[in-house]
Amino acid sequence: xxxxxxxxxVQLGLRVATQALRxxxxxxxxxxxxxxxGTTWLASLLNADATMREMFEPVxxxxxxxxxxxxxxxxxxPGELPVEWRTWQxxxxxxxHITKRTDRDNxxxxxxxxxxxxxxxxxxxxxIAANVAEHPDVAPALVMRHPIAVALSKQAHxxxxxxxxxxxxxxxxxxxxxxxxxxxxxxxxxAREEGVLPQLVAVxxxxxxxxxxxxxxxxxxxxxxxxxxxxxxxxxxxLSAHPSWKGMVTANEQQVQAAAxxxxxxxxxxxxxxxxxxxxxxxxxxSEDRAACERVLDDMGMADWHNGDGLxxxxxxxxxxxxxxxxxx
Numbered sequence: 001x002x003x004x005x006x007x008x009x010v011q012l013g014l015r016v017a018t019q020a021l022r023x024x025x026x027x028x029x030x031x032x033x034x035x036x037x038g039t040t041w042l043a044s045l046l047n048a049d050a051t052m053r054e055m056f057e058p059v060x061x062x063x064x065x066x067x068x069x070x071x072x073x074x075x076x077x078p079g080e081l082p083v084e085w086r087t088w089q090x091x092x093x094x095x096x097h098i099t100k101r102t103d104r105d106n107x108x109x110x111x112x113x114x115x116x117x118x119x120x121x122x123x124x125x126x127x128i129a130a131n132v133a134e135h136p137d138v139a140p141a142l143v144m145r146h147p148i149a150v151a152l153s154k155q156a157h158x159x160x161x162x163x164x165x166x167x168x169x170x171x172x173x174x175x176x177x178x179x180x181x182x183x184x185x186x187x188x189x190x191a192r193e194e195g196v197l198p199q200l201v202a203v204x205x206x207x208x209x210x211x212x213x214x215x216x217x218x219x220x221x222x223x224x225x226x227x228x229x230x231x232x233x234x235x236x237x238x239l240s241a242h243p244s245w246k247g248m249v250t251a252n253e254q255q256v257q258a259a260a261x262x263x264x265x266x267x268x269x270x271x272x273x274x275x276x277x278x279x280x281x282x283x284x285x286x287s288e289d290r291a292a293c294e295r296v297l298d299d300m301g302m303a304d305w306h307n308g309d310g311l312x313x314x315x316x317x318x319x320x321x322x323x324x325x326x327x328x329x
Contacts, residue, residue, distance in 0.1 A: 011107045012100050018112070019098040025053070025117035027248050028093050030131070031223070033143035034207050035122040035162060036153035038225040040105075042143055043120045045232055046239070048251035048259035053114040055102045058092050059124040062161055063101055072163045073207070075126030075175050078133035086134065089127070092119060093135050116248065125207040126175070129214035129327075139244040142211050144317075145225035146310045147302075148293050149281040151200035166202040167191040178327060179210050186299045194292055197285070201293040205300040213327035217318065219244055224312040226278035232260035279310035 001009070029046065031039050043054055059074070061067040066088055067074065076085065091097040095117050106112070124131075132140060154162045166187040169175045176184060190202045214220075221242040228235040233253045240249045251259070285293075297303045304316040 008107050012103065015103055015107065015112050016098050016100060020096060022095070022113050023115070025095045026115045028095075028117045028119065028135075028138045029245065029248050030093075030138050030140045031118065031120045031143055032124050032128060032140060032211065033122060034125075034145070034150050034204050035160075036150045036157070037122070037143045037145040038228070039120050039122055039143045042223055042225065042228055043118055044259050044262065045228065045236055045256050046249050046251070047110065047118055048255035050110050051114060051250055052116040052118040053095065053103070053110050053112070054105055055092065055095075055097070055117060055119045056105060057121055057123070058097055058099075058102055058119065059121045059127065060161070061123065063099070064088075071172055072161065072168065073123050073126050075172050075178075075210070076130040077174060077178065078129045081130045081134060089131055089134065093117070093131075093138050125211040125214070126172075128211055128220070132215050132219060139242075139248055140215060140220040141239060141242075141245070142208075142220055142222050143225065144208065144222050144312065146279075146281070146306050146312075147201045147204040147297065148197065148285055148290060149225075149278075149310070150204050151197045151293065152281050152284055154200055155196060162200070163203050164196070165191045165199050166206055168203075169206055175206075175210070179213060180206065183209075183300060190296055194296070195289065197289045198292040198296050201296045202300075205297060205302055208302065209300065209324075212317075212321050213324050216325055217321055221245070222314070222317065224314075226311050229260075229278040232256050282310060 029052070031043055031046075033039050040056070046052070047054055058064065059067070061070060061072050066084060074085075076082075081089065088097070121127075128140060131138065154160075163169075169180060169187075170184070180187065187202055187206070190198055194202075211220075221239060221244070223235060223239055233256050236249060236251065236256050239245050294303060297305070301320060305313055305320070307313055
């Protein structure tokens with residue numbers, strides 16, 4: 001360990017030891033989405049002026065004691081959070097929860113006493129409805145990236161924790177009862193007959209399905225990765241204008257543009273020069289795999305969410321939300 005690394009480790013340990021002494025945040029934002037959607041990079045845009053504490057993935061089966069031995073993507077209905085989960089999630093959104101992993105990107109960049117908290121989760125789509133009901137002052141946003149791009153990126157990081165089959169969601173009966181009932185046969189076929197990419201796209205579709213049925217557009221906006229790459233400042237402005245997020249983001253255009261060209265710490269192997277092309281994944285997928293993935297999306301009613309260039313179609317996504325919310329109607 002170098003001297004610099006040792007100093008950083010000491011600073012991080014001090015943060016962990018003293019977090020309980022700091023005041024609770026005045027504002028809390030919550031970025032949720034599928035892994036490899038650009039959530040960490042987008043968090044750095046929103047916090048480009050370093051006025052927020054960033055909490056990195058508190059909901060993670062390998063790092064959260066409450067989740068060990070359980071599902072990758074836990075799901076609870078509003079009002080049905082177990083006491084221990086309610087306590088833990090309250091500690092998260094009050095800023096009391098801290099580990100060396102959740103705060104590893106804050107040392108030397110974000111103030112320990114920041115009055116704003118930005119939580120980033122990629123295994124929490126099934127918690128949106130319950131947490132929004134429990135914590136109405138928290139501002140959620142769903143980060144969305146093209147599903148094939150997400151699937152390819154997960155495949156390239158195959159040693160990380162991912163859910164590889166849509167059948168994994170069937171182990172929690174409430175997923176099926178509340179959301180996946182009409183799709184069980186189709187998802188089972190994908191899991192047993194298709195390759196890795198279509199299965200990962202099916203997992204993506206399940207997560208978007210439950211996320212968008214868990215909170216209305218008035219509460220939870222969508223932050224599109226592709227749009228943010230092409231025009232970071234416009235995306236930040238659009239999110240900032242949403243009623244839930246007004247006053248949360250204070251970075252200016254120069255700060256956001258500078259942050260946009262820094263690669264996130266979870267993508268250190270990526271080339272920053274590659275960022276301006278959000279559809280570069282198209283050259284990395286065979287026509288057969290792409291067709292199989294698109295059949296999955298068609299079966300889930302999501303085929304028109306992105307156009308032929310891989311860019312989001314907000315009107316189509318909004319139409320789907322209007323047709324599927326509230327979820328249990």
